[in-house]
Amino acid sequence: MVDTVKLAVIPGDGIGPEVVTEALKALTAATEGAEVVFEQTAFSLGAARYLETGDVLTDDDLESIKGHDAILLGAVGGVPGDPRLAGANIERGLLLRLRFELDHYVNLRPSVLYPGVASPLAAPGDVDFVVVREGTEGPYVGNGGAIRVGTPAEVANEVSVNTAYGVERVVRYAFAAASARPRKKLTLVHKTNVLVFAGSLWKRTVDAVAAEFPEVAVDYLHVDAATIFLVTDPARFDVIVTDNLFGDILTDLAGAISGGIGLAASGNINPDGRFPSMFEPVHGSAPDIAGKGIADPTAAILSVALLLDHLGRADAARRVQRAVVADIADRGTARRTTSEVGDAIAARISALD
Ligand SMILES: NC(=O)C1=CN([C@@H]2O[C@H](COP(=O)(O)OP(=O)(O)OC[C@H]3O[C@@H](n4cnc5c(N)ncnc54)[C@H](O)[C@@H]3O)[C@@H](O)[C@H]2O)C=CC1
Numbered sequence: 001m002v003d004t005v006k007l008a009v010i011p012g013d014g015i016g017p018e019v020v021t022e023a024l025k026a027l028t029a030a031t032e033g034a035e036v037v038f039e040q041t042a043f044s045l046g047a048a049r050y051l052e053t054g055d056v057l058t059d060d061d062l063e064s065i066k067g068h069d070a071i072l073l074g075a076v077g078g079v080p081g082d083p084r085l086a087g088a089n090i091e092r093g094l095l096l097r098l099r100f101e102l103d104h105y106v107n108l109r110p111s112v113l114y115p116g117v118a119s120p121l122a123a124p125g126d127v128d129f130v131v132v133r134e135g136t137e138g139p140y141v142g143n144g145g146a147i148r149v150g151t152p153a154e155v156a157n158e159v160s161v162n163t164a165y166g167v168e169r170v171v172r173y174a175f176a177a178a179s180a181r182p183r184k185k186l187t188l189v190h191k192t193n194v195l196v197f198a199g200s201l202w203k204r205t206v207d208a209v210a211a212e213f214p215e216v217a218v219d220y221l222h223v224d225a226a227t228i229f230l231v232t233d234p235a236r237f238d239v240i241v242t243d244n245l246f247g248d249i250l251t252d253l254a255g256a257i258s259g260g261i262g263l264a265a266s267g268n269i270n271p272d273g274r275f276p277s278m279f280e281p282v283h284g285s286a287p288d289i290a291g292k293g294i295a296d297p298t299a300a301i302l303s304v305a306l307l308l309d310h311l312g313r314a315d316a317a318r319r320v321q322r323a324v325v326a327d328i329a330d331r332g333t334a335r336r337t338t339s340e341v342g343d344a345i346a347a348r349i350s351a352l353d
């Protein structure tokens, strides 16, 4: 019997559509001959849609997206500072709204330095960790406000929301992830010395859940120190669990130490399966290189591997990963266009047994 998977595709802005085109080639190649059909619905959402229609994400869009099994997203957001987008806040109104409404409380961001990737900082094998970033709380929830705006006496607040419920569920997921990995190590990254209320909740939660996972070694780093060790000693990390903001920042750094942001993939997961999970590269819409055909689509392609894994298609996911690893190993210094990279990886996938 052939399974049908309903896939919502949100190419988005800037390089988003460029890398999504290549990611879909990989998806097609990886599922060729498999007993699964991906029925795709494209959603035109992002800065371009807003400028055309004034809509960021309508309730109808959201309901329609909820009717899918998974989502593949490129990137959203216009040129930072574009005055035409000042009132829109595409990132909050679209990307964060999707993460919140679809309860993507796990933002999973693996980092691996693959053989063939030149890194001044690390050798292959030194970087193999996953960041489990909380996805629905922290300072991203929009709990803020400002008074006396535009005056010298302006005061602006952005409150970081941390609930026992929200912290416990992501910490539990992170422990389970650590337990399933060979090194079984979990590092909580926070700033408990200054953010004492939220930090205490995170620390106590990790300590409590640790009792259920005696096989997992636990340690703690302040986020500032974590940035040092990610650069100087990335091998010390296996699973990092952290809040929404720290996780956002650390995973751009993690991308940089493992071959560049163009290789960093992510999944916004709703582990309960009540809502579709969403897979996307860690990077943004990169307006500085958009339209030039030079964006690296590898992160989007590796996001397809995460998507396939999440849907229980482990074989297809491995094929995508193996093809990417082989492509990276052979890259050398020759510059290729976005579609050349996508075509080469799709061809490698098709050539695998
Ligand atoms: N998930 C999403 O949709 C995200 C959206 N954004 C939005 O994207 C826009 C641009 O944000 P930036 O801060 O510039 O971050 P960015 O990640 O788009 O770009 C940072 C730098 O990395 C480079 N880069 C990014 N992806 C690349 C790729 N695949 N291949 C080669 N180089 C790549 C860019 O050229 C740029 O120099 C903003 O509107 C921002 O809000 C930012 C991060 C995530």
Ligand SMILES: CC(C)CC(=O)C(=O)O
Pocket: 091, 092, 095, 096, 248, 282
């Ligand atoms: C654009 C932000 C809302 C998110 C972001 O930078 C990220 O998730 O990495």
Ligand SMILES: [Mg+2]
Pocket: 248, 249, 252, 282
């Ligand atoms: Mg980010």
